[in-house]
Amino acid sequence: MTAAPGRRRDALRPFARTRLYEQLVERLLDHIHTEGLKVGDRLPPERELAAQLAVSRATVSQALVALEVQGVIDVRHGDGAVIRDIPAERQVLAALHARRHRLREVIEAREALEVKLAGLAAKRRTDHDLAAIDAALDGMSRDIEGGGRGVAGDEQFHAAVTAAAHSGLLARLMAEISELIRESRVESLSQPGRPRESLDAHRKVADAIRDGDSAGAGAAMAAHIEAVSDVALLRDE
Known part of the structure; x- marks a missing residue:
């Protein structure tokens, strides 16, 4: 392929030293x-x-x-x-810098909302809600077994837990930050080994919800969010 006029052909040259x-x-x-x-x-x-x-x-x-x-x-x-x-290159780089700061706030919001939602789900879930949670777990498992990251199944699981809480206001708040959560979800599930770890954590949350254990469901969700918040973007480099 012919390079565009005036552009460097050494764009993929090796780095002279380790960089961010x-x-x-x-x-x-x-x-x-x-x-x-x-x-x-x-x-x-x-x-x-x-x-x-x-x-x-x-x-x-x-x-x-x-x-x-x-x-x-x-x-x-x-x-x-x-x-x-x-x-434009400048647009992408500016967005990356902003995302680092935004991601911390998204994690804080998830901790505030989803721990409460999991606890409510354990109290209010119906058989239909449990079936939706199990379907999400099955879908995520199949995707991971096939070599995928389980992003869609992860999103489906958290949506099913939110629905099982039967709280209209909390559901609307989650919807408001859904796109920002998707960014953190993709970032997290791209970490080596993270998809299977997240699936296991989801199962612990689901078990507590099924057992009607509100405190256990909240604790399991809190532990899960803390684990998935360990992403490369927020680590010291």
Whole structure:
């Protein structure tokens, strides 16, 4: 593919030293423009990117997740990273910096809302609610077994718990931050081993709800949110 006029052809040159993942995001965006890639095109596989950039696959994965959350790419199991949009580089980098601060607030909101919702669900759930929770767990399990991250099943599970609480106001508050929660969900479930850990935590929450154990359901949800809040974006680098 012919490079666009006036652009560098060394966009995927190795780093001279270890850098933050935001700089890798910048390099990948530069690569997209340099190579004249369009919506629907694929980025090179993670292994190839890691080799060309002389960084770990974990670092590449983190950068791809950042681009996925911003809507630049769609990471599909078996297909790799497919370009969805090509925004201005400055726009993406500014959004990444803002997301770090926003993510902390989203986690705080989840702790306040979802722990209460789990406790209420244990008191108010119906047989229909339990069936919806079990369906979400089954769907997430199948996705993970197939090599996926379980994002849709994770979202379905938390929605089912929210519905089982039968609190209209809390449900509306959750809906208000649903898109922000999705960002944190994608970030979390992209961590190595996290999908199975989250599935196990979901099952503990579900068991407590089924048993009518309000305190246990709240405690299990609190432990789950604390665990999934451990994401690379918020760690010291």
